[in-house]
Amino acid sequence: MESLTPKQKKIYDSIVKYQNKNGYSPTTEELANINGIKSVSSIYQTLKILENKQYIVKSKLKHRNINLIEENGHNPSKLPTAQHD
Numbered sequence: 001m002e003s004l005t006p007k008q009k010k011i012y013d014s015i016v017k018y019q020n021k022n023g024y025s026p027t028t029e030e031l032a033n034i035n036g037i038k039s040v041s042s043i044y045q046t047l048k049i050l051e052n053k054q055y056i057v058k059s060k061l062k063h064r065n066i067n068l069i070e071e072n073g074h075n076p077s078k079l080p081t082a083q084h085d
Contacts (some may be wrong), residue, residue, distance in 0.1 A: 002053045010035060011046045012055055015066055025066035 004012060014034050018026040027029065028043045037043060047066065050056045059065040 003054070004050075004055070008046055008049060008053075011043065013051055016068065019068065025064045027064060031060065 011031060014031055015025060017032070018030070027056075028047070031043045032040050033048055034040070034070050035043075047056065047058065054069055057067045057069060060065065
């Protein structure tokens with residue numbers, strides 16, 4: 001798995017925390033609110049990167065469509081962070 005930038009890790013960790021607390025994934029609007037981001041398009045872009053780096057899978061058929069990929073039993077909240085943003 002590729003390392004995440006601090007921004008990507010923050011979004012990813014928000015997804016993990018939300019899913020652990022609620023039992024389902026957040027919407028893009030909820031992710032924007034949680035992270036203090038005004039642009040939902042920025043969230044879409046980050047989610048696409050997370051999907052390309054194989055940290056998440058998005059289902060096209062569901063509203064709350066973010067699914068985490070657990071690689072070799074790694075705890076999703078303990079993933080490496082790249083040193084740049």
